[in-house]
Amino acid sequence: MAHGMGDILDRLNRIEGVKGSMVVGRDGIVVASDFADFINEDAVAAVSSAILSSLDGALKRLEMGGFKRFVITGSDAKIVLMKGRNTLVLVLLRKDINLGFVGVEIREAVAEIDERTHL
Amino acid sequence: MGIISSLVRGWEKRRLEKIEKNSPRPPAEVFIRLYEIYHSEGEVNAASRVAKRGMRLYPHNPDIGKASRDMDRMVREIEKERLRQKIESYPNPILYARLAELYKTDGEIGASVKVCEAGIRAFPDYGGTYLLLGQICFDQEDFDGALSYLEKAAELDRYNYMALRLLADTYMKQGRYMDAVQNLDAILYFAPGDEQVLDALKAAKTAAGIQEEVPPEAAPAEAVPAPAPTTKVKPREPAKGASTVARQMKMKAAAKKQVAYTDAIEILKTIEGVHGALLVDAFGLVIASYLSQDVDEELAGAMITNIYRSTARSAQQMGLGSFEDGVIEGESGNIHLIAIQDMILAVFAAATIKMGLLEKAIRDFANAVLEVG
Structure with missing residues (x-):
């Protein structure tokens, strides 16, 4: 893991139902990553970055302000994409997990990452 | 199958399911x-999963x-049969497009x-x-044919x-680079x-020899939306032999369905914090909507489909x-996206909305749509 964010991801990954997490730069490059199962990290990072870029523009055009968070539920799992100041944080969850508690933890993790990546 | 072999198979199935679950x-084996066991027992969903x-x-x-491809093919065959029956009993244009798409996927051009031609007649x-006919022409490198159908679809x-x-790809193939630029610019609008x-x-x-690169976000708003390309294709008239009565019945069925969708949208309106809702098909066509008057319905539909x-x-x-x-959270509101059959429901809501109420309303909406679907 890079940029000393391992402890933040490690904390996230200890939460019940979290299957892994990743920090992605604005350019779609993996900054830090920790997943229990194999995933193609580079591809997921690129896809996440593309989603962010697409949603940010669409929300502004629909006059809903900038992008904050995207929660996608699939047939097998759930993913949370949350925008930080300079990064995008991605958390993979079990499908049945309620986002109440995990959501707060993710928000705190993003704030901490923001602090560490603040130039 | 004998009793012993049936017992052994059942035992093997349970053992493998346990490994797969835990x-x-x-292992790949x-x-x-x-997959082989589920397939032989006709458990299509389990085999597919x-x-x-x-x-x-x-x-x-x-x-x-190979198992995955075989499974996909089987699922498509089941879906084709379902669509054929639906077209007979309760036709709508999306069913034709979906059925034609499945045939195309299986190489049954x-x-x-x-199916496309029948859909266009109805x-x-x-x-x-x-659009599908345009895709077929494009794949067969009949670019003139592709152009006529695609221009009609875009019109x-x-x-x-x-x-x-x-x-845009067709224009590029034909060396009409400026037309391609105009179409691609139009997409970036939504x-x-x-x-x-x-x-x-x-x-x-x-290719067009344009050197300067203007970021799309910085371009003036009025310059971005490209007008719909002019068409070379006239709308097709029903075939001479087509039964007028049958066609009228189909139109009535479609109209009835439209009313049902609009009624279902009304359910969502009653929830405090819901600003609007939109039901679109896989191609971005708005089926039913409830939006404030200053929102361009077609544009919103296109953006939702794209997202x-x-x-x-x-x-x-x-x-x-x-x-x-999916739930997209913006700074001043959320968009809830739900896939219902071949359609997408988007609900625009305040960030403070009570999620329980909204989820119930969305479930009611989905049930109402599925009932007539």
Whole structure:
């Protein structure tokens, strides 16, 4: 893991139902990553970055302000994409997990990452 | 099958299911054998699920690849039969487009064309079927044919991502680079930041000899939305032999369905904090909507379809399986996206909305749509 964010991801990954997490730069490059199962990290990072870029523009055009968070539920799992100041944080969850508690933890993790990546 | 072998098979099935359930990465053989058992017992959903998971974990295993392809084919055959029956009993243009698309996926091009033509006869103002014919022509390198169908599709729905995208590719094939640039610019209006379109636009501009690169976000708003391309194709009249009575019945059925969708949208209006809702088909056509008057319905429909399309594609790539729903949170409101059959429901809501109420309303909406679907 890079940029000393391992402890933040490690904390996230200890939460019940979290299957892994990743920090992605604005350019779609993996900054830090920790997943229990194999995933193609580079591809997921690129896809996440593309989603962010697409949603940010669409929300502004629909006059809903900038992008904050995207929660996608699939047939097998759930993913949370949350925008930080300079990064995008991605958390993979079990499908049945309620986002109440995990959501707060993710928000705190993003704030901490923001602090560490603040130039 | 004898009693003993049946017992052994049942035992093997339970053992493999246990491994598949509890192991984060079961051996490839587990998926192959489980698939064979489910398949032979006619458990289509279970076989499909196992094949998909096996494919995600072992994308290069030839046996799992074959099982996955066979399964996909079987699921498509079941879906084709369902669509054929629906078209007979309760037709709408989306059913024709979906059926034609499935035939096309299986390489049954003749059948796909026939379904498209029948769909156009019954519903001449629906762009999805023209788009499919355009795709077929494009694949067969009949670019003149592709152009006529795609221009018609874009004329009927000026925010049709796929039609405009393929139209741009066709213009490029024909050396009409400026037309390609114009179409790609039009897409960026409702799909801002789409990387594939930005790359294609760059290539089209280079081919057209345009040097300066203007970021799409910085372009003046009035310059971006391109007018719908002019068409060379006249709307098709019903075939001479077509039964007028049958056609009228089909139109009535479609109208009844439209009323049911609009009624279902009304359910959502009653929830405090819901600002609007939109039901669109896979091609971006708005089926029913409830939006404030200052929102361009077609544009919103195109944007929602585009977001859904990229998200659904990404969900597979990110190992989430097939897309079920999504919540996009913006600074001043949320968009809830739900896939219902071949349609997408988008609900625009305040961030403070009571999620329980909204989820119940969405469930009611989905049930109402499925009832008539």
